[in-house]
Every structure is written in structure tokens, then in C-alpha cells.
Amino acid sequence: MEFTARQIAEILDGHIQGNPDVSICKLAKIEQGIKGSLSFLSNPLYAKYIYTTKASIVLVNENFIPQKPISTTLIKVKNSYSSFAKFLEIYNQIKPDKKGISKNAFISENAKVGKDVYIGEFTFIGENVSIGKNVKIYPNSYIGDNVSIDDNTIIFAGVKIYSDNIIGKDCIIHAGVVIGADGFGFAPQTDSKYKKIDQIGNVIIEDNVEIGANTTIDRATLNATIIHKGVKLDNLIQIAHNVEIGENTVIAAQTGISGSTKIGKNCMIGGQVGISGHLTIADNVKIAAQSGIMSNLKKNEKVMGSPAFKSSKYKKSYIHFRKLYDIEKRITELEKNDKRTSQNK
Amino acid sequence: MEFTARQIAEILDGHIQGNPDVSICKLAKIEQGIKGSLSFLSNPLYAKYIYTTKASIVLVNENFIPQKPISTTLIKVKNSYSSFAKFLEIYNQIKPDKKGISKNAFISENAKVGKDVYIGEFTFIGENVSIGKNVKIYPNSYIGDNVSIDDNTIIFAGVKIYSDNIIGKDCIIHAGVVIGADGFGFAPQTDSKYKKIDQIGNVIIEDNVEIGANTTIDRATLNATIIHKGVKLDNLIQIAHNVEIGENTVIAAQTGISGSTKIGKNCMIGGQVGISGHLTIADNVKIAAQSGIMSNLKKNEKVMGSPAFKSSKYKKSYIHFRKLYDIEKRITELEKNDKRTSQNK
Amino acid sequence: MEFTARQIAEILDGHIQGNPDVSICKLAKIEQGIKGSLSFLSNPLYAKYIYTTKASIVLVNENFIPQKPISTTLIKVKNSYSSFAKFLEIYNQIKPDKKGISKNAFISENAKVGKDVYIGEFTFIGENVSIGKNVKIYPNSYIGDNVSIDDNTIIFAGVKIYSDNIIGKDCIIHAGVVIGADGFGFAPQTDSKYKKIDQIGNVIIEDNVEIGANTTIDRATLNATIIHKGVKLDNLIQIAHNVEIGENTVIAAQTGISGSTKIGKNCMIGGQVGISGHLTIADNVKIAAQSGIMSNLKKNEKVMGSPAFKSSKYKKSYIHFRKLYDIEKRITELEKNDKRTSQNK
Numbered sequence A, B, C: 001m002e003f004t005a006r007q008i009a010e011i012l013d014g015h016i017q018g019n020p021d022v023s024i025c026k027l028a029k030i031e032q033g034i035k036g037s038l039s040f041l042s043n044p045l046y047a048k049y050i051y052t053t054k055a056s057i058v059l060v061n062e063n064f065i066p067q068k069p070i071s072t073t074l075i076k077v078k079n080s081y082s083s084f085a086k087f088l089e090i091y092n093q094i095k096p097d098k099k100g101i102s103k104n105a106f107i108s109e110n111a112k113v114g115k116d117v118y119i120g121e122f123t124f125i126g127e128n129v130s131i132g133k134n135v136k137i138y139p140n141s142y143i144g145d146n147v148s149i150d151d152n153t154i155i156f157a158g159v160k161i162y163s164d165n166i167i168g169k170d171c172i173i174h175a176g177v178v179i180g181a182d183g184f185g186f187a188p189q190t191d192s193k194y195k196k197i198d199q200i201g202n203v204i205i206e207d208n209v210e211i212g213a214n215t216t217i218d219r220a221t222l223n224a225t226i227i228h229k230g231v232k233l234d235n236l237i238q239i240a241h242n243v244e245i246g247e248n249t250v251i252a253a254q255t256g257i258s259g260s261t262k263i264g265k266n267c268m269i270g271g272q273v274g275i276s277g278h279l280t281i282a283d284n285v286k287i288a289a290q291s292g293i294m295s296n297l298k299k300n301e302k303v304m305g306s307p308a309f310k311s312s313k314y315k316k317s318y319i320h321f322r323k324l325y326d327i328e329k330r331i332t333e334l335e336k337n338d339k340r341t342s343q344n345k
Helices: A005-012 A044-051 A080-093 A311-321 A324-344 B004-014 B046-053 B080-093 B311-321 B325-342 C004-012 C044-051 C080-093 C311-321 C324-344
Strands: A015-017 A037-041 A057-063 A073-077 A180-181 A184-189 A194-196 A202-205 A214-218 A224-227 A303-307 A308-310 B015-018 B037-041 B056-060 B071-077 B177-181 B186-188 B195-196 B202-205 B214-218 B225-229 B303-306 B308-310 C015-017 C037-040 C057-061 C073-077 C178-181 C186-188 C194-196 C202-206 C217-219 C222-227 C302-305 C309-310
Touching: A005 A015, A005 A057, A005 A073, A037 A044, A037 A080, A037 C324, A057 A202, A080 A311, A080 B311, A080 C222, A202 C311, A308 B186, A311 A324, A311 B325, A311 C080, A324 B325, A324 C311, A324 C324, B004 B015, B004 B056, B004 B071, B004 B080, B004 C302, B037 B071, B056 B080, B186 C324, B195 C037, B195 C324, B202 B214, B202 C004, B214 B325, B303 B311, B308 B311, B311 C073, B325 C324, C004 C015, C004 C057, C004 C080, C037 C302, C044 C302, C057 C080, C202 C217, C302 C311, C311 C324
Parallel strands: A037 A057, A057 A073, A180 A214, A202 A224, B037 B056, B056 B071, B177 B214, B202 B225, C037 C057, C057 C073, C178 C217, C202 C222
Antiparallel strands: A015 A073, A184 A194, A303 A308, B015 B071, B186 B195, B303 B308, C015 C073, C186 C194, C302 C309
16 A cells, blocks of 8 residues: 555645655654655654655654755654554555455355455354354464354464354454364373363353464363453463453463463463463462462462562562572681681680 | 253153253353253252252252252252263264365375365375374364374364374374474584574374374474374473473473473473473473473472472472572671671680 | 485495395484384494394495394495485485475465465465565465565465565475564553554564474564574564564574564574563573573673573572572571570670
């Protein structure tokens, strides 16, 4: 999609200074602007870049007066930052929308498909699947039998959803996500082999959830693994069977949550955190990256470390851990003096 | 699949108390029962839920006598827990079995395909591939040239198996697994670039192995990366080139094992563990979650920490780590007294 | 591919001792040789294996004289190790090369496809995609709109590349990789919900980069996430939005790098490392496995721990951490003596 300076000035109610016919097809920061990009100058500290930027068009505040010659085309607006944000929003809205059902998709005869959907090439839609209106499913995805996907949800390429799972409205599921694989449950036998425990529950993803690329969410042994409304999961996260994650909790990449753990609302969980099974993490908990959680956490707790404890205490302990070598030397010194004192007596 | 109370009572040799025509299509715990679900009451502590559960049918022991009115339909059986387990087994057995080869799959002319297989839509089967009887390969999978897959193995959607790898009998490989990608081997050059070392070995998965979603197992540089009989791998695990994992070892999610490490039989390895390359981990070893293993481990060792050492010792050290701030204060106090003592002399 | 002893002797200019018609179809170490494999004996310590190996053919130095009867066929060459390496190279070169565009691939009408490409079954090529010459794209991959892929790059099965990303020459991208999913950016709202921040930048992968299976590289919020020339990424790595990784840096499996962090050239980063956002890691930095990086690192630093500090110091601290229980006992002992001393005065 290309826009000329003239079109942009019209949209943003600005005044052009330079070539009205120059066009852009992407957006960039001013210090990294390249030919064909639109940028903006808001913070005076970045003013120096306007004389060297290769961006084809730069939005500036209407009171901006150049101190040197400028080769880029300027568009003067009331507030360059909010105009840029406004343009960004428009830019995204008019991005050509994927629509239609590919002839190369496979859709079971008894699947129900809503209005205005996009179903891409080589995507498989199983039996009794129900797909809401305005849903987008990109190519090479697998939607197992009896899955339901509610309105406006976007499923990117190569997502695999096992049978019987339920996906809410307005969700975004990124490429390579696996939803509903068997939970990791095995009963040890007397001959040290393991017998698989059937995993016959499912996964329920509520509305407005976003799930990052290659994240895995296992189905429940019985009942459901539940991701509540507004949860945001980053890439490569592992959610085990029967886990429940409360509304609007945010979890960073590569974190793993073991079976049957319940996590509260509005928690913030860093990257590469590990949480043991069968725990209860209350609302508003904050867990630092790489922590290991082995016990329940109360409302508003902030923890760090593996095993994790209060973040402020962990930091204090760690300061002294860094000096343990010196600490040990001080003890040895004290012991020497102590011995001398005893001998002197 | 729906069952009426009448059908279930017949299967389990039970007596109905309530509506014999009510039907269920899923199973649930009593405290989470919903309409259309079958539940059971075994533990007397859960008896209170039977008056409020929304499960349509509940299995109870034949000596159970309600203390209050009950709206759900009861089926009285000798042992409610074992009857539930029996029903669960039946429920799974009669799940409609996937069968047949999709016209939308691609199967090379010289591939050998056994009896009673399922090959789903958009699955690719390369040259000289050999597929045993009763194997199931779900849609969107890729089976490279010369791969062999033995009887009864199930390969879920979107699995990628590179050429020349060998998969045993009765395995379950979950969606998104990658088997046989190149090991991570590069020879540093004098110009600080790296030259790829060809990875021409393969991966051998023995019988009765389960591999979790999005796990990756790299091919060997030479010879084979080997996963022995009965091994269970959770999701998002990384197995590097030339690793060997002994029989019936169980590994939790997000653990990574570096190149050429050999792991014994019957080990239990927690989640997010990292194991360095070229190590030997003996049989029956237990490694706590998030540990980092940098040296060989002997039979029956239990370790924790990064770098890991004996779990019982680690826990002792960690108790004092949590109090390091106080420990340092005690030393400072001792030093003050020590100084006074010396001055007093 | 099969080779007889006669063919191999001819290629390597060697002399056969044994059956010239025996054939091999794979390579193996001498101690693990199986029927149908070619092996070599170079290190005298391994000479004992030549009497028991099941390899069909073994390359030996021309001065090798057996001390016992040998059942395998020998090929005598000047230098058995370099001959083996030479054969390995030939073996790889003549592996049948994948060529041609599958009728079962979907290629948009306005995509540009170079000469001598391979595009496998069920691969999707979006609009305006540009594919260089000699590129290989294996089955079940997804190449979004406007992506460009330069000459000689290999993309294995089931890779997902979102729209607008740029891939250089001579890259290898392994199965299940996701390039260009949305960065993890959400603005907290007053009602504790989160609003998605549009991610409209892209990913640029420069020449000669290798990316391991199921690794994820997110697109930038604005501008680009950049992986510079010669970078090698292992499996299951997470690269967040707007990260930049310098030339020839090598990163081991399951490491995660948070948003906007810049990493220098020639760094070596171990497995399961976590690096916080908005940091600057200079050139030639070495980071030990499982470390957590929470501050900038200078040129040539070697760090370890979480939070990480100088590796040599970390190791010293950790030695004393392992003895913390004893250290505390020593302090308690000193305190007892100290008390006695004060009382004695």
C-alpha cells in the first residue's frame, strides 16, 4: 500500500513542505528512516536526525523551523506524535483484509462456517467444527473434530487444535501453537514401565486471549484446562493439563506451568519461569523472570529466585552471594583471632 | 457420543434413581459438573457437592443415602470410583477411530503403507517411506524420504520428520514435533565465521515412546540420536545430536539436553532442566526442575541447583542463602567485638 | 544411495582387502558400526574395535597390519581420517537434490520464483513473494505476502513466515520455525485489561544465517528485528520484537532474548539463557548456560548466574554456597566463643 504526501496531508489535515508526490509504503523511526518510509519528529532531542534521515516523509509539529536545509518532505501537523499514531491506525485498518474460503482447504461436510470468514490453503477443518463470523484461519492449520471457534478470532498459519477444544471471541492465536495435546500423565508400573493415563478433558480459551507462536496448551485429564478472558501468552510457553489462568494475566516467553496449578487474575509472570503442579497463585502476583515457584503465593506477592521468595529479600541475599568468597575469608580471619584469644587466656 | 442413564446403568450393572432418559456426552469431577456430564461420588468429603452439582448423572456407591433432595440422576454401583474408571475406558475405546487414506494426502509412489492406516489431509509421505499397520498420521504432517514408522504408532497433526529417521511401534508423537533436524554443529573459522558441520546421522525412536507437542530431536552428526523403549518426553523439550536416552526415563517440559550426552534408564528429569554436552547420567537419577547439570551423575543420585549437587545439601544451602543478609550482619557484629577484644588486650 | 567397496576404493584411490562387492549405504563410528555401514580406523586406541565391528567396510591407513583375523572389508588409504571426511563430503554432494515445483503447492500469481527452485507439496506462497534462484522450500510451509527469500536458502518443512519479512542468501531455516509473529506488546488499561499495540515492523534475516527447529523470531513494533550475517541459532529459541543480533554470534537452544535488546558480534550464548529487554550486549561476550542477564555487558565479558556476573567470581561464590550450612555453623561457633569471652571479662 502506497500513500503520497498529498494523501497523508489530507488525512491528517497537515501542510506539505516539499514534494507532494513523493510516496511511502512503510513506517520507520526517524533515526532509522529509509527511502519510501514515513517518520515523525516529536522529541526535540531527535531534531538532529531530520537533516540526515532517509525517510521520504516526516511529520513535524507546525511550529517546527528547520535550522539547515532538509531533503525530506515535511508535513506540518498540530501534534506530530498523535498524528503518526492516527496514521498508523489507519494504515493497519486499510491493510487488505484476508477473505474467502480457499478451494485448497478441506472442510468437513458437517462443519458450520460463519459469514465473512477467511480459510486459507491446505487448512483442515474437522467434523462438527463450528466457526463464527469474521474468523480468519490462515493456511496449513489443523482444526480437529468438534472444535468451536467464536467470532472475530484470528488463527495464523500452521496452528494445530486437537478435537473438542473451545476458542472464544476476538482471540489471536499465532503460528505453530498447539492446543489440546494430551497432558503428560503416566502411571508407574511395577516393572518400571509407565502406563498412559487417558486425557479426555479439553481446553477452553475464553474471549480476547492472545497466544504466542509455538506455545503449547495441553488438554485436561478430566474437565478443562482454562485460559480466562484477556490473558496474554507470549511465545514457546508450556501450559500443562488442568491448569487455569485468571483474567488479564500476562505471561512472558518460555515460561512453563505444571499440571493442575491455578493462577489468579492480573498476574505478571516473567520469562522462563517454572511453576510446579497443584499450586494456587493468587491475584496480582508478580513473578520475576527465571524464577521457580514451588509453593502457593498470596495476593500481591512479588517473588524472585528458584525456589522463589520475596523479591526484595532475594535481592539482598544475592548481594551477599556475590561476595561469599570475601565473607568466608572474614570468617576464617575471625576464627584465627578467636583461636589466638583462647590460647592467650 | 451420547449415553443415557439407562445405557450406563446397563454397562456398569447399576440401579438408576432418577430419570433414566437423561443423557451425557462428557465426563467431569463432581464439583465442576455441568449439564450433560457424568460424574462420580466416592470420597465422603465430596458428598456435599452432590446436592449442588450440575452434572446430569452421578455414579454413587450402593450404600449412599442422600441427606437432602437431589436433582441429578443417580446410578448406584458397587464401587463408584472403579465403575467410573471402567466407563472412562469404554468411552475412549468407542471414540470413532480415524481410518483411511485421504485423497488430499501426497504419498510417493514407492512408499510402503501397511493395513488399516489413517493418513490425513495435506500430509506428505516421501520416497521409500515405510509405514506399518494401524499407523495413524494426522493432517498437515511431513514424513521425509526413507523414514520408517512401525505398527500402531500415532503421529498427530503438523509433525515434521526429516529423511532417514526410524520410529518404533506403539509410539505417540504429538503435534508440531520436529524429528531429525540438523544438529547444532559449526566449526569456527579464522575469520570468526562458522562453517557448518554436515549432520548425516539420524534419529532412532524405539517402541512405546511418547513425545510432547513442539519438542525437537536433532539427528546425529554420525550414527544416531537414540530414544530407547518406553521413554516419555513432555512438550517443548530439546534433544541435541547424538544424545541417547535410556529405557523408561521420563522428562518434563522445556528441558534441554546438549550434544552427545547419554542418559540412563528409569531417570526422572524435571522441567526446564539443562544438561551439558558429553556427559553420562547413570540409571535411576532424579534431577529437580530448573537444575543445570555440568558433570556426570552416578546411579540413584538426586540433584538440584545450577550447577546441580545433592538435593538434600542444596536445600540446606538454600535455607541459609535466604538468610545471607542476616549472616553477614552476624559476621560484622563478631568483627566489632573481635576488634574491641584486641584493643582491650 | 549405495556404494560398493570397489567404487569407494576408486574414489579414494585405495586398495581393497576383502570383498570388493560388499556395499554400504550409511556411515558410522567404528565402535557402533552396523551391517551396511562404512567406518574408519585412525586412532590406534580404537584398533581393538576392528576385530569386532559390524561395519561392512572400514577405511584404514595403508600401514595398518591386523593382529587377528578380520571379517570386515578393509580399504587401505594414505590417511584414513581425511579419506573418510572426503567421502562424507562426496556422499552429501550426490544426495539426490530436491528440484521442481510441486503441483500441490499453492503459488500466488504475482509471486516471482527464481530458477532451479524446489517448492514442496502443500506449501503456500503468498502475493508479491520473491524467491531467488536455487531456493528450496520443503512441504507444508507458509510464506506470507511480500516476503522475499534470496538465493540458495533452504527452508525445511512446516516453516511459517509471516508477511513482509526478508530472508537473505544461503540461509538454512529448520522445520517449525516461525518468523514475524507479532511482538508481545500490550498497553495496560485502567480497567486492568490490555490493549494490543500494533506490530507493523518486520524481520530481516541477513545472509548465511541458520535457524534451529521451532525457534520463533517476532516482527518489530516499528522498523525491524534484525539477525545479521552468519548468526547461528539453535532450536526453540525466542527472539522478541526489535532485537538485533550481531554478525557470527552463536546462541544455544531454548535461550530467550527480550524486546529491543541489541547483541554484538561474535558472542557465544549458552542454552536456556534469558536476556532482559532494552539491553546492549557488546561484541565477543560469553554467557554461560541458564544465566539471566539484567544489565548491559561490555566487550569480552564472560558472565554466569542469574542475575549474571563475572564467571570466575560466580564460580568462587558458588563453591561457598555449596558449604553455606557449614559456614553458618562456623559463625554460630564463633558467636558462642565470643559470648564466653565477653562473660569472662
